Amino acid sequence: MSIAISENSDFLKVHVQRFAKQQNLSNTKFEYSTATKDGDNYLGILIRVEIEGMKNGGIEKFNLIFKRAPRDTKLREVFGVRHLYIHEIKFYEEKLPIFVSMLSEHNLSINDIPRYYGGSAVPENEVLILEDLKCYGASMNKSVILDYSHASLAIQHLGRFHAYSFALRDQKPAVFENLKLIKEPFYNNSRTFLEAYDILCDVAIKAIESEGPKYIDRLREFKKGIPKLLDFVINGRNAEPYAVLNHGDYWSNNILFSYNDVTDTPRLL
Template identity: 30%
Template sequence: MLPDYVKNCIHKIAKSEGFTDYSIQLKAGSSHGDNFLGIMIAVTLSGTRRQQNGVIRSEELHLLCKTPPTNEARQKHFHASVAFSREIYMYTKLLPAFVQFQREKGLNDIDAFVSFPKVFVCEMNEETGSFTLIMEDLRPKHFEMWPKNKTVALDHELLVMRELAKFHAVSFAMKDQCPNKFREFKQLKDTFVNVFIKDTLITLLPNLIENAIDLLEKPDHKKIMQNFRKNYLERADKLKTDPYCDEFGVITHGDCWNNNFMFQYTDETKKQLKSICLVDWQLSHYSPPVIDLLYNIFTGTDHEFRAQHYETLLKTYHTSLSDTIRKLGSDPDKLYTYDDLIMQMKKFSDYALLLAPLIISIRVAKAKDISNLDEYAEHCERNESVEMLGKFDDDTQAEFSRLMNGLLTDLVDYGYVKCE
């Protein structure tokens, strides 16, 4: 189930963590359809462990191993090496640099952005195609994903806004105070548009856009998506070359759908929300901060939610951003005002049109709707016509229709997209 090089890493972890005698249990770390770019295996180390005071206890250590697919066609088609290289860079270079900068500025764990898993092993060998990422499995500590097919609850979404703001604030402050140090991170190009949209999803995305067009109820909304369908690749390119990207650019998470947030509760009853952890950094890159907001808000919530809370979300985000920038020693009024945020939400709204047909389709899809990804990639390698997402049943199609119609309604009502 695990390659030998990963097993060796687990044994090294056991030794470094003080296990003197232990057994290893393995099980699947994710469900079908939850992870497209990697294989997740949950590992439990059970045995005796020496404490710092020399006392030996029976303990368990819960790990999550993330490796590229073993199927070569799937590795190639989904550009596993690109995705894993980026995530390993984030865990070994960028996130540690962000933590160090915040520590130097005196921020504690409550005020700082530290909401990512502890990583035990982060290794890559591009020549052999071996990538190893072993992190703490957070689920035994009452962390869970929000169900992808349900609109997120308000308290959870506000926590997402506050945490994304803290993450973005580090970029703003570091770029302001340490531009030479931050320059390396600005080289992180967008792989989602440049690699996955233009290659991996080049046949899938047009079909999803067409499905959305068919289900839109208002003629003006149909026309908006029809025009977008004609030149969506060119419009996607412009999203990341605009001069505003450099002026207000930050390191974004890049894949802000609900499955990439782990919410922690005080206990198994899930009545009280405690904290959040951001996972899956494979698409992180330098871009406008609103890329994360447009992605998250317009694929993870619905029209009814936004009608009540949209302005609250944006103000919560900007308040948290400003507070954190200020704590880091810079002036938020000079770096990113609320007017700048609203301007960018309008300017980059095409990103919501680009993502929604894909992410909302994945969000509403049932496990049976998602193809075996190994077989799908093999068909693609042979240039055979095949769908990654099967035909939705009536209930799933109706939910997709509801979410897409609500999204177009909001983009028009907010003045982000104009009816032509």
């Protein structure tokens, strides 16, 4: 998704100044560039920002990703963009610290989630500031479809993330019960999806109308049941006793890998 340079610059100046104040930086300078190609992330504008400033008599540098919410009114309405950003900010500020605290009690840590430097839920200017993992050699896989070595690694790390919920359920059951109150932010807040599914079902019915009533009737029944089905699948309680806090958008563009120079074996970051 493209955005005007001047608009990016004005937006970043505000947040860089706030970041510099939080980090006690002076004489701050910054450079920025687009972090993804158009179409890679349609619900976010990813901007790579390098910040440099003085602190305690020395120069300190930060490599960051600013994830900015799109401002297009229709896009925000259709996909419930504001709900998604508030949900993601709450994950980093409220949910992730719970896992970090629990693991620290056992001398364990989380090393495959980028460091979070803050966010803002100001309407139409929502933003998250994250560590840029590119400085560790991380990048997206070139193919949208992951091969076995990439996919198996991604599944291992997803399993580790799910394991935090099982550990929390065992170690701090009351805290885990509070986590289960989270509402799914994407499908919960968009009537547009139901309208889209209606249209898709109508197209499918039209495509098979010559095949006879058997298949048409089944599709019509499926269409009528979509709202109830959607309500069921986004209610985490229906996954018990295996309910966990999940990623929510675990696809190849949201996974970064680094590589061993000798074997070219991927390592998830």
